[in-house]
Amino acid sequence: MDDSLTSVKLSNGLQVPALGLGTWQSPKEEVKTAVRAALDAGYRHIDTAYNYMNEDAIGEVLQEYIKSGKVKREELFIVTKLPMIHMEPKLVKRSIEMSLKKLQLSYLDLYLVHFPVPLVYEGDDEKVFPVTEAGGWKAAEKTDLLGTWKAMEELIDLGLTKSIGVSNFSISQIERICKIAKHKPVTNQVECHVYWPQKELFDACKKQGVTITAYAPIGSPGRPERLKGKDEPVALEDPVITKIAKKYKKSPAHVLLRNLLQRGIIVIPKSVTPDRIRSNIQVFDFSLTKGEMDEIASIKTKRRYFDMMGAMFPNHPERPW
Numbered sequence: 001m002d003d004s005l006t007s008v009k010l011s012n013g014l015q016v017p018a019l020g021l022g023t024w025q026s027p028k029e030e031v032k033t034a035v036r037a038a039l040d041a042g043y044r045h046i047d048t049a050y051n052y053m054n055e056d057a058i059g060e061v062l063q064e065y066i067k068s069g070k071v072k073r074e075e076l077f078i079v080t081k082l083p084m085i086h087m088e089p090k091l092v093k094r095s096i097e098m099s100l101k102k103l104q105l106s107y108l109d110l111y112l113v114h115f116p117v118p119l120v121y122e123g124d125d126e127k128v129f130p131v132t133e134a135g136g137w138k139a140a141e142k143t144d145l146l147g148t149w150k151a152m153e154e155l156i157d158l159g160l161t162k163s164i165g166v167s168n169f170s171i172s173q174i175e176r177i178c179k180i181a182k183h184k185p186v187t188n189q190v191e192c193h194v195y196w197p198q199k200e201l202f203d204a205c206k207k208q209g210v211t212i213t214a215y216a217p218i219g220s221p222g223r224p225e226r227l228k229g230k231d232e233p234v235a236l237e238d239p240v241i242t243k244i245a246k247k248y249k250k251s252p253a254h255v256l257l258r259n260l261l262q263r264g265i266i267v268i269p270k271s272v273t274p275d276r277i278r279s280n281i282q283v284f285d286f287s288l289t290k291g292e293m294d295e296i297a298s299i300k301t302k303r304r305y306f307d308m309m310g311a312m313f314p315n316h317p318e319r320p321w
């Protein structure tokens, strides 16, 4: 076991388990099985979001494991995200309190601003993606990212979360926040995998002491059809990745995850399949050589699987891509 890669130190001194369980598109009943399998397999980092509508199911299992003494709260690293409809500074505290209640926790380890474009809050907390008549997401006219950040910082001062961070932010958005921050973002959670390695963003964040957390680390094969283009390259089937996997008798998912971990990137592969959950964490018993890391870095195929998220806001000043 290569201990040096099992956790990543954040700028506030906290250690985050470098591999966590993703839970986007994990329905309530399935996520309960998934979180139980993950905790039993040694995962201590769970990533969810207000928008995923599964915080309450995750909270049930966390309570069950903490109450029975199987895990201690302080061993866990629980992450959730501020929805786009609650980015108005006055709504931020109420939103984390709603998430904490569902998760049955008194504090989070990390709270992220989910996306830099605020959506209109219509007074309905369930309507997380209000739409325009044309069918697009209804972005708020007034945008105050720095105001949202100041409201996030207060959550640390109130003891509601130990760290704060962002997700889907561009280099310039990270720089603007770091310039005024009392508590800097500890991470920027973004799409990052072999076909979208985010080298420039990684370097710019590193300069500011901001880590990268990779979503879609194995290429998000289960993302909805509307996010899939025709003839898209499949990261799990990449010939370089499958060749290296064969050499180490590991799965392509292991090689994709190990590549990111060796770059110093936190990974949160999602699965609701207990066997895959148990398997995905088996990435600390082999390592890629420098030659293999270079070979993966030189793969020419490039593809941002979540292109559409930026395209939803063609004219918005905070559109991150």
Ligand code: NAP
Pocket: 021, 022, 023, 024, 025, 047, 048, 114, 167, 168, 189, 190, 214, 215, 216, 217, 218, 219, 220, 221, 222, 223, 236, 251, 253, 268, 269, 270, 271, 272, 273, 276, 277, 279, 280
């Ligand atoms: P991912 O983790 O790259 O891929 C998940 C998909 O891969 C699921 O369909 C899963 O299927 C399948 N899978 C898992 N392990 C596998 C294995 N060993 N072999 C083959 N297939 C496997 O993609 P993601 O869910 O898009 O991203 C990961 C997490 O990042 C999310 O769950 C979420 O927590 C976070 N995320 C954040 C944002 C954001 O905007 N901040 C956006 C997207 C995702 P089964 O579940 O059926 O096993």
